[in-house]
Amino acid sequence: MSDRSLLEIDNVQTSFRVGDSYYAAVDGVSLNVERNEVLAIVGESGSGKSALAFSIMGLHNSHKTKIEGSIRLNGKDVNHLSTSELNKVRGKDMGMIFQEPLTALNPLKTIKDQITEALDLHTNFSAKQQNERALHLLNEVGIPRADKVMNQYPHELSGGMRQRVVIAIAISCDPSLLIADEPTTALDATIQSQILDLLNELKEEKDSGIILITHDLGVVAEMADRVAVMYAGQVVELADVMSLFKQPKHPYTRSLLSSVPSTQDEKDMLHVIQGVVPSLPKMPRTGCRFKARIPWMADDTHEENPELREVADGHYVRCTCYKHFYFPEEEAEKDVAAHRE
Amino acid sequence: MEQSQQAETMADPQDMDAGKSPPGWRILLTEVLRDKVALFSLLLVVSIMMIVYLVPLFLSQEEIVRVDLFAIHEPPSSEFWLGTDYGGRDVFGQLIIGTRNSLTVGIGVTAVSGMIGIILGVVAGYFGNTVDNIIMRIVDFFFVLPTLLIVIVFIVIVPQYTVWSFIFIMSMFLWMGIARIIRSKALRERELDYIKASRTLGSSHLKIIFTQLMPNLSSIIIVTMTLNLAANIGIESGLSFLGFGFPEETPSLGTLISYATNPTTLEERWWIWVPASILILVLMLSINNVGQALRRAADAKQRRG
Numbered sequence: 001m002s003d004r005s006l007l008e009i010d011n012v013q014t015s016f017r018v019g020d021s022y023y024a025a026v027d028g029v030s031l032n033v034e035r036n037e038v039l040a041i042v043g044e045s046g047s048g049k050s051a052l053a054f055s056i057m058g059l060h061n062s063h064k065t066k067i068e069g070s071i072r073l074n075g076k077d078v079n080h081l082s083t084s085e086l087n088k089v090r091g092k093d094m095g096m097i098f099q100e101p102l103t104a105l106n107p108l109k110t111i112k113d114q115i116t117e118a119l120d121l122h123t124n125f126s127a128k129q130q131n132e133r134a135l136h137l138l139n140e141v142g143i144p145r146a147d148k149v150m151n152q153y154p155h156e157l158s159g160g161m162r163q164r165v166v167i168a169i170a171i172s173c174d175p176s177l178l179i180a181d182e183p184t185t186a187l188d189a190t191i192q193s194q195i196l197d198l199l200n201e202l203k204e205e206k207d208s209g210i211i212l213i214t215h216d217l218g219v220v221a222e223m224a225d226r227v228a229v230m231y232a233g234q235v236v237e238l239a240d241v242m243s244l245f246k247q248p249k250h251p252y253t254r255s256l257l258s259s260v261p262s263t264q265d266e267k268d269m270l271h272v273i274q275g276v277v278p279s280l281p282k283m284p285r286t287g288c289r290f291k292a293r294i295p296w297m298a299d300d301t302h303e304e305n306p307e308l309r310e311v312a313d314g315h316y317v318r319c320t321c322y323k324h325f326y327f328p329e330e331e332a333e334k335d336v337a338a339h340r341e
Numbered sequence: 342m343e344q345s346q347q348a349e350t351m352a353d354p355q356d357m358d359a360g361k362s363p364p365g366w367r368i369l370l371t372e373v374l375r376d377k378v379a380l381f382s383l384l385l386v387v388s389i390m391m392i393v394y395l396v397p398l399f400l401s402q403e404e405i406v407r408v409d410l411f412a413i414h415e416p417p418s419s420e421f422w423l424g425t426d427y428g429g430r431d432v433f434g435q436l437i438i439g440t441r442n443s444l445t446v447g448i449g450v451t452a453v454s455g456m457i458g459i460i461l462g463v464v465a466g467y468f469g470n471t472v473d474n475i476i477m478r479i480v481d482f483f484f485v486l487p488t489l490l491i492v493i494v495f496i497v498i499v500p501q502y503t504v505w506s507f508i509f510i511m512s513m514f515l516w517m518g519i520a521r522i523i524r525s526k527a528l529r530e531r532e533l534d535y536i537k538a539s540r541t542l543g544s545s546h547l548k549i550i551f552t553q554l555m556p557n558l559s560s561i562i563i564v565t566m567t568l569n570l571a572a573n574i575g576i577e578s579g580l581s582f583l584g585f586g587f588p589e590e591t592p593s594l595g596t597l598i599s600y601a602t603n604p605t606t607l608e609e610r611w612w613i614w615v616p617a618s619i620l621i622l623v624l625m626l627s628i629n630n631v632g633q634a635l636r637r638a639a640d641a642k643q644r645r646g
Contacts, residue, residue: 057540063470117544117552166538169538
């Protein structure tokens with residue numbers, strides 16, 4: 001691995017206890033993030049994106065979860081640290097931005113108190129220095145009248161401002177890794193792009209890596225350097241953002257992309273992927289997990305034990321079913337066209 | 342909650358200028374001040390407390406409980422404002438000191454049982470799982486015990502029987518309800534992102550409990566404790582009435598009322614038991630009123646203002 005490498009996730013399996021048995025919500029995921037890089041993780045609800053992020057941050061309830069594999073941040077395995085050791089890393093080397101900025105802030109504490117929480121833990125700043133740093137951070141994330149906002153409570157701020165505060169808290173100790181769990185889902189479109197710009201600026205400035213978890217492909221196109229598409233706990237396709245959007249391979253990626261409403265084609269109907277992500281206990285553990293949702297594809301197009309293979313430079317795809325994949329609508333259209341001729 | 346708070350800030354330009362919103366305690370205060378009944382009740386409770394805690398500084402308990410055979414069952418007069426009981430003891434003096442003792446027990450029991458309940462409830466709710474299971478099974482165990490009977494037995498067998506041992510014994514059997522309420526609120530609160538966000542910053546569990554969780558439980562704690570206070574004063578009086586409370590040398594509201602078990606006293610010597618009964622009624626109603634106002638303040642859905 002190069003020295004730019006920041007986070008290496010190797011064969012991570014996160015299992016939740018349901019009843020008496022464990023079911024893997026994240027199943028053998030290997031990813032790496034470099035400095036000054038945005039890795040986007042895309043997928044439907046229930047595909048294991050957040051479960052993976054929580055595994056990295058060590059936020060899972062240890063009684064109901066089993067995390068196997070290695071998660072190395074700056075060469076240090078954070079998966080097997082004790083809580084107190086992990087507390088030294090969290091906040092300092094990695095920070096997290098939550099989806100819902102209102103619930104991510106304590107309603108009873110002023111913005112200043114919430115920003116200085118991490119400074120209190122990880123630095124030897126005096127109260128005055130903490131104050132200055134908090135003010136500096138608020139300015140950095142683009143909050144106007146920062147000195148006033150410092151003494152306000154979360155409910156007095158707008159959604160965009162709150163999310164900026166959440167970001168300010170996450171970056172307060174200059175972490176090298178930022179995990180943004182759907183940072184713009186709760187915000188409206190204009191604020192979304194401002195927040196994304198802000199994240200981009202921070203990444204450049206601090207030379208940090210960002211894991212961006214989202215199901216918004218527009219956000220991915222704008223922000224990401226590389227994209228990992230997750231389905232049912234596995235990475236089904238991993239590629240840099242250009243090749244993923246230009247030459248999507250895996251049926252799931254192609255389905256996702258064709259589900260995005262577009263102004264260019266004149267189709268009346270929006271493409272819908274059949275079915276839903278199977279629930280944890282019902283998830284098939286062998287074969288291609290996406291098989292049930294593309295029933296028109298013949299069984300022999302799938303691999304028996306699908307693996308992630310490099311099909312082009314830096315472009316990985318799981319299972320062989322992508323080779324012959326087609327949408328039934330397209331096929332029907334072709335048939336109609338052939339008939340006319 | 343946020344909306345109504347925001348509306349309040351909007352409505353009050355001074356607040357806007359100051360850039361400050363009403364903090365939690367001020368919402369509590371406004372709610373109590375707006376509710377005239379609750380305000381009156383609060384003033385009443387506070388003034389009763391001031392009287393019963395300040396006056397005994399100038400009265401001696403021994404003086405009041407000393408038997409005076411020449412002044413048995415005297416009706417109210419200028420010397421004995423509320424007459425005397427069967428031992429010739431001044432009822433007014435007993436009323437003051439009795440209220441003080443009853444209040445001390447009520448406050449003491451609320452404080453001690455509250456401490457136990459809050460600590461166990463927060464720990465059970467925050468950590469969940471095994472810890473929660475163990476603590477809640479202990480709670481269940483205490484709940485099935487016949488509390489009153491055990492308290493009575495304890496009172497009979499404890500040799501050095503004082504206000505403090507009474508508080509301790511009562512508290513041992515009255516913390517479970519508080520623990521349950523606090524735990525259920527803590528269970529819900531710990532799932533919120535701000536607790537997780539605090540963990541992503543590297544805060545320890547203890548720090549999160551004290552600086553993040555507890556402040557957000559404060560309103561429910563205040564409400565529960567206030568309502569419990571009224572109930573605990575009632576329990577003490579009930580036990581004393583049954584004869585398992587304090588001995589006669591330590592007057593309480595319950596002992597005064599228990600004189601009414603004598604039919605002649607009940608019919609002809611109203612001055613012994615009526616004032617104590619009215620006082621206990623007023624105290625419990627007032628504290629309950631304040632508690633209700635606090636509960637409304639803590640729950641935006643019930644809030645009036």
